[in-house]
Amino acid sequence: MRNFLKVASFVVLNLGCVSFSVADEQAVRQVIADYAAAFNDHHIDRISELWSADGILVDRTTGERITGRDAIVQDLRQVFRTHPNTRIFGSIDRVRFIKPDIARVSGSVRVSAPGNTTEEVTDFSALVVQQQTHWVIDTIEESQPAVPASPGEALADLKDLIGRWVDEADGGQIVNEFRYTDGGNFVTRTFHFVREGDVVRRGTQVIGWDPRSGEIRGWTFNTDGSFGDSVWQKADGKWLIKSTQTLADGRAASGTFVLKAVSDDEMTMELVGHEIEGEPQPAGVSVTLRRSAPEEAESGEASAADDGSDQ
Structure with a gap:
């Protein structure tokens, strides 16, 4: 059977x-x-x-x-x-x-x-x-799981992420912005890391519903030339984001981001099970993202350094 x-x-x-x-x-x-x-x-x-x-x-x-x-x-x-x-x-x-x-x-x-x-x-x-x-x-x-009436309906649980989120960490500012595209069938996430006034890391992610696999997926592109894809799954109020990435130097990386809401205006993000070319990497530090008014943050999102830890 x-x-x-x-x-x-x-x-x-x-x-x-x-x-x-x-x-x-x-x-x-x-x-x-x-x-x-x-x-x-x-x-x-x-x-x-x-x-x-x-x-x-x-x-x-x-x-x-x-x-x-x-x-x-x-x-x-x-x-x-x-x-x-x-x-x-x-x-x-x-x-x-x-x-x-x-x-x-x-x-x-x-x-x-x-x-x-x-x-x-x-x-x-x-x-x-x-x-x-x-x-x-x-x-x-x-x-069989219920089939969403539209791609937008499948992304309904992402609505709490929409907006700008900022983390003051690692000697700089990590900025994320989630927004729906026109029509509401995709969510874009832009992110950048600012240190001493200079943007040292930037990227874009597109999140959408895959009707063939029946899951939410993400595709990430970074300015250093690295790129990756991920599967988003929500359980017990947390998002588990299983990510694979091709680094700018051609190495393969993988890991799972755990995104957890603390309140309507605060959430934590942690990278677990991080590997590069199959070699385990040190556990990522949990960062706290706080919702920010538009005038207080530029567009972008949180990501770590050039080590395959982007979603």
Whole structure:
């Protein structure tokens, strides 16, 4: 069952959620993380351990329903035979405890397979239950994500970023400006870094909806000749911006920006998992961006030095 691949992965990214207690939340996160890891390892026995005996898998798009752990495991065996190189990635939007021993997990998952130019995306809702001393998956329901009526509608969550944002840091001023293009189907982000009155770094990013991959994407171009692209995903009130970049000297860089609102007029940005040519780089320092009136800031955005840390 193809869609099962997507649902199985729903937590390669551990994002914030609501829990009954810290220990319970960690336990639910762990069982789901273990399940995703077991899927990617084709570890059938471990997958079986993580389902309840009467587990149910439902595909609401096709109406297909698989009942019972044994039937689900058998379906997975077939998946692994026909799609041996498929990898799964995902994010949790929310964990909500219905009772101390029952948690509902919701989010989305993506499947990447060799030869496919786009990733498949699905939404999921799962029930995770406590049985004696351990947690297991009891139900997974999957469905196709809602299709935005327009590219502009798909970018609605970006509205809180619109405006000018300034950070006084690193001996200078980092300035960002987000604005909608005419028609509202794209958002542009311009940025520059001013030190001692001179602009030492400048670039432009275009953010838009990709209907083929079903995700928000960004394309960045810097005045030093470097360029990159990114995927924007919102979860638990934070933007996770997975970025890849070709530096001006031809080296490849990657990393994930975490953009988090502190208030209507303040947000933080941090670069994590930064690599250049596959070599890990020191963790980026979290910067605080504050909304600025037009007369107090020039147009532009925050970016670090010429090390591949632009989005």
